[in-house]
Amino acid sequence: MMFFYPTFTVTHPDTAKILLKSSEPKSKSTAGIHKMFLPWLGDGLLISNGPKWERNRRLLTPAFHFDILMPYIAVYNKVADIFLGKLLSLSSLGSVEICNPVSQATLDTMLRCALSYEGRIQEKGDDHPYVKAVKELCHRTIQRALKPWFFVDFLFFLSPEGRQYKQLCDYVHDFADNIITTRKAVLAKDPDQLKKRRLDFLDILLTAKDEHGKGLSELDIRAEVDTFLFEGHDTTASALSWAIYCLAKYPDEQRKVYDEAKSILNDKKDEVMRYYTTVPILNRTLTKDTELDGVIIPKNSTVDIGIHLLNHHPDVWTDPDNFKPERLMYTDEEIDPFRYVPFSAGPRNCIGQNFAMNEMKVMIAKLVNRFSITLDEKHQVVPVPEVVMRAKYGIKVFLNPR
Numbered sequence: 001m002m003f004f005y006p007t008f009t010v011t012h013p014d015t016a017k018i019l020l021k022s023s024e025p026k027s028k029s030t031a032g033i034h035k036m037f038l039p040w041l042g043d044g045l046l047i048s049n050g051p052k053w054e055r056n057r058r059l060l061t062p063a064f065h066f067d068i069l070m071p072y073i074a075v076y077n078k079v080a081d082i083f084l085g086k087l088l089s090l091s092s093l094g095s096v097e098i099c100n101p102v103s104q105a106t107l108d109t110m111l112r113c114a115l116s117y118e119g120r121i122q123e124k125g126d127d128h129p130y131v132k133a134v135k136e137l138c139h140r141t142i143q144r145a146l147k148p149w150f151f152v153d154f155l156f157f158l159s160p161e162g163r164q165y166k167q168l169c170d171y172v173h174d175f176a177d178n179i180i181t182t183r184k185a186v187l188a189k190d191p192d193q194l195k196k197r198r199l200d201f202l203d204i205l206l207t208a209k210d211e212h213g214k215g216l217s218e219l220d221i222r223a224e225v226d227t228f229l230f231e232g233h234d235t236t237a238s239a240l241s242w243a244i245y246c247l248a249k250y251p252d253e254q255r256k257v258y259d260e261a262k263s264i265l266n267d268k269k270d271e272v273m274r275y276y277t278t279v280p281i282l283n284r285t286l287t288k289d290t291e292l293d294g295v296i297i298p299k300n301s302t303v304d305i306g307i308h309l310l311n312h313h314p315d316v317w318t319d320p321d322n323f324k325p326e327r328l329m330y331t332d333e334e335i336d337p338f339r340y341v342p343f344s345a346g347p348r349n350c351i352g353q354n355f356a357m358n359e360m361k362v363m364i365a366k367l368v369n370r371f372s373i374t375l376d377e378k379h380q381v382v383p384v385p386e387v388v389m390r391a392k393y394g395i396k397v398f399l400n401p402r
């Protein structure tokens, strides 16, 4: 029981598959976690359901077409060069906390690629207020979900916690509005920028029209920008930070990555995202009584899909609690897409999967090429499964220029 609200959790991939393949909606009931994200992310692609989600998923899928993603490689490289330059100056001072600089780099990439916006986040000091606000908003959303008296919006927004939450939302919304206004002004001056074969993310949103010639509302556009700004940088930052941690912790694996980066990057799956599942838990609301594992779960129940647990399930993985990249890297066996699910699976899977994988490959390849990474044994690394997998006290490593 989640207080008065029954919630079920599934952890076996065969059971999770029933939900992931279905079009059961994201839960927006009183205790539903998605409802608590609404004041921040709005009804964007991550949270919306039904015809609105279908329309926007159809609209935005072309923004992740191969032709759009390829030129982004140049951006990933530029961002990675600035990132490495920063790490080089920090590395001379001792071990380096990497979660923060990684988040700044992935936000820079997201802004430049999808939003045609030069945020220069990495150049603007160490603690960018947007990165900080996103971390706070994630943490506060989870805290709210643990306090049933705050499920009601009215009571939550009267409390000091609710008021601070609102201030953070106002800040991130202003940040998004500023990006949208800047792009609109550029397009008004130079409409030829829209004469491309394929439009990217923000330009699709700004120019989309329905069958009656009506564009998306300002609020709908902002909800998508807020959603992609968050989903598009915080997730990748978590995955990359844990990848750097694992490189430092498992030097033999680092050597293999280094050798591979020196030759050619391949397209195999990533053990880090199984071991430290980036988005540890998803959920759905049942619109009908549904049989899961021989148990009838009643309609309107919330079912959590524990993808971190699923990625560690002993029915699927031998020795699941050991870090063994070879299980994914050096096998030609097809892995059932519902058994290895860091990007989820089924109709609501991650739209930015290829974007994120390309970005991470460039960052990791450049990083291991420039530095050998070792663990700061004195620093305690504690995984915390929040909205994304975080490290409670950050992650610290020594970066030794090669």
Ligand code: HEM
Pocket (backbone or CB within 6 Å): 045, 046, 047, 057, 114, 227, 228, 231, 232, 233, 235, 236, 239, 278, 279, 282, 283, 341, 342, 343, 344, 347, 348, 349, 350, 351, 352, 353, 355, 356
């Ligand atoms: C390592 C990086 C990433 C991971 C592990 C990840 C993981 C996921 C997962 C598990 C979901 C399913 C959420 C659910 O069912 O509630 C999801 C959805 C989504 N992701 Fe990602 N993601 C990553 C990067 C990105 C990037 C770079 C973008 C954008 C450029 C993005 C945009 C989205 C959006 C918009 C959705 C909602 C899709 C829908 O419901 O139609 N993600 N992601």
